[in-house]
Amino acid sequence: MSRLGIAARVLFGRRLPRPDPEALLAEIGRATVSYMEMDRFRDFRALFLDDERGRRVLSQIMDWGHVWHTSKRPTPGDTEFAEGERSICLRILAAMHFEPTERQTRAHSVKPVDMR
Numbered sequence: 344m345s346r347l348g349i350a351a352r353v354l355f356g357r358r359l360p361r362p363d364p365e366a367l368l369a370e371i372g373r374a375t376v377s378y379m380e381m382d383r384f385r386d387f388r389a390l391f392l393d394d395e396r397g398r399r400v401l402s403q404i405m406d407w408g409h410v411w412h413t414s415k416r417p418t419p420g421d422t423e424f425a426e427g428e429r430s431i432c433l434r435i436l437a438a439m440h441f442e443p444t445e446r447q448t449r450a451h452s453v454k455p456v457d458m459r
Contacts, residue, residue: 380443387439401435408432 382442390399410432414425 383438384442387435391435391439404435405432410436 383397389397390413408431408445410429412421414429416422416425
């Protein structure tokens, strides 16, 4: 394994466990499957704006999603792909910025995705 690979697996002086994508997807699948809009608004704001770490992560996501620079690429397919990445970032920003105005009587259901 390269030095970079070894360094990437060490955080705060401790060795990190090997990544387990199936365990991560299973953990995500156990999350709540219904979400009130006001809960989403509060959760996103708390996650990304309550501390410096969240703001750094949000800034990185926005950079990956081409929010700070153009998403135009040399070929149309690459531009469309970059615009898809940008779209996710804009949805995150909208979820944090626009406080829901109507009182919901029930949560929107989010269907779990079978990742098998």
